[in-house]
Amino acid sequence: MRKTYVSASVFMLLCFIVLAISSCKKEGFLSATATTNLNQQTIFTDSANAEGFLANIYTNVGFSISPTRFSYTTVAGVSIPCGGLDAACDESEISHTYSTAALAFALGSVNAGNVPDGNTADAYYVCYQQIRAVNQLFANISKVPLLSATKTQMLAEARFLRAWYYFILLEHYGGVPIVGNAIYDYTQVIPTKRSTFDQCVTYITGQCDSAAQVLPLVQTSLNYGRASGGACLALKARVLLYAASPLFNKPSSMASVQAPFDIASAAVKPLVGYPSYNATRWATAEAAAMAVIQTNAYQLFTDSVNLPGYGEEKPFQYLFTIRKTSTLPGNAINNEYIFQLMFPPNDYLEDLFQPPSRTGANGAFPYQGTVDAFPMANGKAITDPTSGYDPTNPYAKRDPRLAATIIYDQSLLGNRTPNGQIQGYSPVDIYLTNNNGTLSGGTDAVYQGTPTGYYHNKMLDPDAIANGLLLNPTQRCLPLMRYADILLDYAEAANENEGPTTLVYQYVNEIRQRAGLNPYALPTGLTQAQMRAAIQTERQCELAYEGYRFFDVRRWLIADQTENIEAQGMEVDRTLTTTTYKIFPVRKHNFTPKMYLWPFPQAEIGKGGGLVQNPGY
Numbered sequence: 001m002r003k004t005y006v007s008a009s010v011f012m013l014l015c016f017i018v019l020a021i022s023s024c025k026k027e028g029f030l031s032a033t034a035t036t037n038l039n040q041q042t043i044f045t046d047s048a049n050a051e052g053f054l055a056n057i058y059t060n061v062g063f064s065i066s067p068t069r070f071s072y073t074t075v076a077g078v079s080i081p082c083g084g085l086d087a088a089c090d091e092s093e094i095s096h097t098y099s100t101a102a103l104a105f106a107l108g109s110v111n112a113g114n115v116p117d118g119n120t121a122d123a124y125y126v127c128y129q130q131i132r133a134v135n136q137l138f139a140n141i142s143k144v145p146l147l148s149a150t151k152t153q154m155l156a157e158a159r160f161l162r163a164w165y166y167f168i169l170l171e172h173y174g175g176v177p178i179v180g181n182a183i184y185d186y187t188q189v190i191p192t193k194r195s196t197f198d199q200c201v202t203y204i205t206g207q208c209d210s211a212a213q214v215l216p217l218v219q220t221s222l223n224y225g226r227a228s229g230g231a232c233l234a235l236k237a238r239v240l241l242y243a244a245s246p247l248f249n250k251p252s253s254m255a256s257v258q259a260p261f262d263i264a265s266a267a268v269k270p271l272v273g274y275p276s277y278n279a280t281r282w283a284t285a286e287a288a289a290m291a292v293i294q295t296n297a298y299q300l301f302t303d304s305v306n307l308p309g310y311g312e313e314k315p316f317q318y319l320f321t322i323r324k325t326s327t328l329p330g331n332a333i334n335n336e337y338i339f340q341l342m343f344p345p346n347d348y349l350e351d352l353f354q355p356p357s358r359t360g361a362n363g364a365f366p367y368q369g370t371v372d373a374f375p376m377a378n379g380k381a382i383t384d385p386t387s388g389y390d391p392t393n394p395y396a397k398r399d400p401r402l403a404a405t406i407i408y409d410q411s412l413l414g415n416r417t418p419n420g421q422i423q424g425y426s427p428v429d430i431y432l433t434n435n436n437g438t439l440s441g442g443t444d445a446v447y448q449g450t451p452t453g454y455y456h457n458k459m460l461d462p463d464a465i466a467n468g469l470l471l472n473p474t475q476r477c478l479p480l481m482r483y484a485d486i487l488l489d490y491a492e493a494a495n496e497n498e499g500p501t502t503l504v505y506q507y508v509n510e511i512r513q514r515a516g517l518n519p520y521a522l523p524t525g526l527t528q529a530q531m532r533a534a535i536q537t538e539r540q541c542e543l544a545y546e547g548y549r550f551f552d553v554r555r556w557l558i559a560d561q562t563e564n565i566e567a568q569g570m571e572v573d574r575t576l577t578t579t580t581y582k583i584f585p586v587r588k589h590n591f592t593p594k595m596y597l598w599p600f601p602q603a604e605i606g607k608g609g610g611l612v613q614n615p616g617y
Contacts, residue, residue, distance in 0.1 A: 044140035054154055057133050057161050058226075060126050062341035062478050064168050065547025067352060067363050067456075069121045072098030081352065083364035085550040090562050092364035092545075093452050093569070093586050102364075108563075108590025110599065112617050117601035123172045124604055127165040128179075134162040135183045156214035160227040160235070163207035166200065167239055171551050172598040173614060174248070174260070175200050175271040192609035196270040201243045208236040218297045224323070224333050225342035225477065230297050234338045234481045237288035241489050244281035244496070245555035247596055248273040257557045258593040264615040272597060272615065282497035289490035292338075293507075298483040300514045301336040316515060317404035320459040321476045338481040345473035350466035353456035355428050355444040358413060360466040366406045366454040366545075368568040368583055373540045374402040379517040381537075394570075394581055400516035405544050407455035409572045416465050422472065425462075428455070431572040431579070439573060452569030452586055458545040484511050484542055492535050500531040508535060511542055554596045563591035592616070 043049040063069065068081035070088070086092040088105035097103065101121065104110040116122035137158050141151050169176040175197040184190045195203070212232035219228045246254050250261060250273065261273040269275060292298070301319040322334050354360030372382060377397045380387035388397060395408050403411065409430040414422035430446055430453055432439040446453040461474035487507040494504050505522060512520040522534055539552055553559040567589055571582040594616025605613050 040140060044143040047144060047146050050144040054137060054158060057130050057158065060130055061164060062480055063120060063126050064123060070100040070102040072096060072100055081362055085547050086545050087364040089550040089553065090367060090565060090567065090589065091370050091549050092366050093567065095362060095364045106587060106589050108592055110595060112599040112602040112605060112613060115599050115601055117603050122601060123168055124601060127169045130165045131162055131179065132183060134158045135181050138181050139183060152214055156211040157227040159207050160211040160232055163204045163235060166204050167235060170200050171242060173600060174597050178203050190609050192611035194271050194612055197248055197273055201239055204239050205236045208232040217295055220333055225340060230292065230295060231339040231481060233292045234486055237292055237486060237489055240285040240288045241493055242555055244285045244493060246557040247555040249277055249281050251277045254557055257560065259557055260594060260597050260615045263593060268612060268615060271612065282493050285493035286490060286497050289486055289493060292486045293490060298335050298338060300483055300510060301334055302514055316401050317462065321461040321474050323475050323477065336483045337479050338483060340480055341478040343477055345475060347464045347466060347473050349460055350464045353460060354466040355407065355455050356449045357444050358416065358466050361449050361455065363456055365450045365452040366456060367452055367586065368570055370544060371406055371454065373537060374399040377517060379512060379519060391581065399541065401541055405458045407457045414462055422463055422465065431574040433574055446571050453571055456545060479546060487511055488535060488539050495528060495531045495535060499528045500526050504531060508538055511538060559591055559596060563589050565589050
């Protein structure tokens with residue numbers, strides 16, 4: 001009897017190969033090329049091809065949060081990465097100042113004409129391409145020579161993936177067209193009437209419910225990385241959290257904050273939010289997050305046994321690089337991850353983010369504001385006079401997650417040997433020195449290697465080598481939903497619904513404890529507003545550079561505060577006897593209310609299918 005699925009290694013290889021191919025051309029999986037004559041007949045009458053077709057739908061699940069989502073193509077056809085969503089908000093400075101959507105969002109100049117259109121950065125194009133693929137699978141699954149049970153599992157995975165891509169559309173645009181199981185070709189006028197925001201939420205959560213009834217709660221062994229029942233529950237919780245948030249469910253207490261709903265016409269209002277505030281939406285989101293927690297299938301990664309490297313940030317840092325953990329029976333999977341983008345052994349984040357001295361530095365660069373969000377190791381904000389923060393030694397005694405998230409002056413990184421291995425650790429020199437009256441530095445220095453004085457360290461493997469030709473790769477896969485996110489989802493929804501309950505404190509404190517804060521407990525007696533601020537800061541630190549911040553500040557309706565800023569960096573000047581830290585301006589960010597949602601690409605509006613543009617564009 002044939003196996004139910006391709007093996008995990010083959011699955012990852014399929015994803016990797018198809019991802020590489022699809023990034024180079026706009027044709028879909030069924031498009032004939034010079035090297036293949038695959039069509040519906042050859043795909044769906046062959047079990048391996050059909051399984052590969054499903055694997056192909058997985059390849060873009062992480063495109064929205066990709067650190068290379070926005071790029072610039074030169075006249076020579078070379079694609080230059082410019083950053084991800086972090087470079088489009090208050091987290092990072094764009095890596096190259098070419099005209100991209102990331103820069104347009106930073107400057108406040110984004111519009112329907114300069115937003116990504118018809119490429120791998122375009123949420124509308126990518127998501128509907130994958131939704132169409134799901135619908136093709138549904139239409140042709142009866143032809144596939146597989147066991148009925150296997151087909152049922154495949155369709156449940158596909159149903160989850162369809163919900164996933166619709167959620168990406170929802171967080172970008174609000175209400176979008178729901179096409180059901182329909183498949184359109186280029187000879188047909190494709191109806192693009194937008195469904196209401198409420199209809200989209202109902203549809204996505206319904207798809208999650210249906211898929212969860214079929215899929216196993218957790219995918220393990222060879223199926224690790226595939227959609228699971230837990231992933232369905234987690235996606236439902238995320239969608240309902242968004243639905244309860246002020247951007248779409250605006251309370252009267254935020255009446256002074258202008259949102260897309262406020263500037264929309266009467267006909268468009270239902271497309272971008274609910275017509276009125278309903279507090280019970282927070283209760284629904286709370287219950288959905290608790291449903292994930294109560295499965296007892298997931299836990300925070302705390303394995304620090306026999307981990308190489310340096311520093312107290314190890315448990316948090318290795319969370320992102322280890323697929324198995326020695327503290328679980330049978331050396332089982334890292335079960336903080338609920339849904340993740342799988343990769344074969346790789347070093348691509350090291351290639352992207354490590355400093356030039358380690359042959360990296362092609363990614364975006366963290367801002368000072370993100371650094372300042374991390375508290376002291378005692379859990380107190382650096383603005384608290386009792387925290388012990390020392391501006392003349394700003395990185396000392398900080399939250400251990402800071403070192404695992406950002407490379408700052410004198411951060412330790414592995415030394416690369418000629419054979420591509422790690423041999424010891426040495427500091428990264430980002431400082432400047434006085435050279436005959438002129439401040440200058442090495443290849444990693446501020447203004448030389450980094451425009452902000454910082455480099456990314458989030459999810460980088462201390463034991464992997466940038467451009468190491470995979471001589472010392474990492475087993476990293478990229479988290480799309482993890483248990484820490486669920487705990488924070490619950491804490492936020494419960495705090496809005498009930499106030500700072502015991503469980504709200506418990507779940508936030510669990511994350512702070514894993515982070516290594518001491519003491520880790522939040523102060524008792526917080527008001528609802530104070531707990532809200534604490535949860536928002538915790539999300540900013542715990543989930544930094546995982547694609548959350550861009551949308552978090554929007555759904556909270558605080559982007560008019562966080563994005564209208566003068567983004568800053570840090571210059572470090574050193575002599576033989578002194579070290580001086582100077583904060584300097586990097587870029588002025590601008591934000592207007594229309595930017596709470598993305599514009600639909602002008603080319604899509606111009607097709608005449610009835611797609612209505614978002615307010616303000």
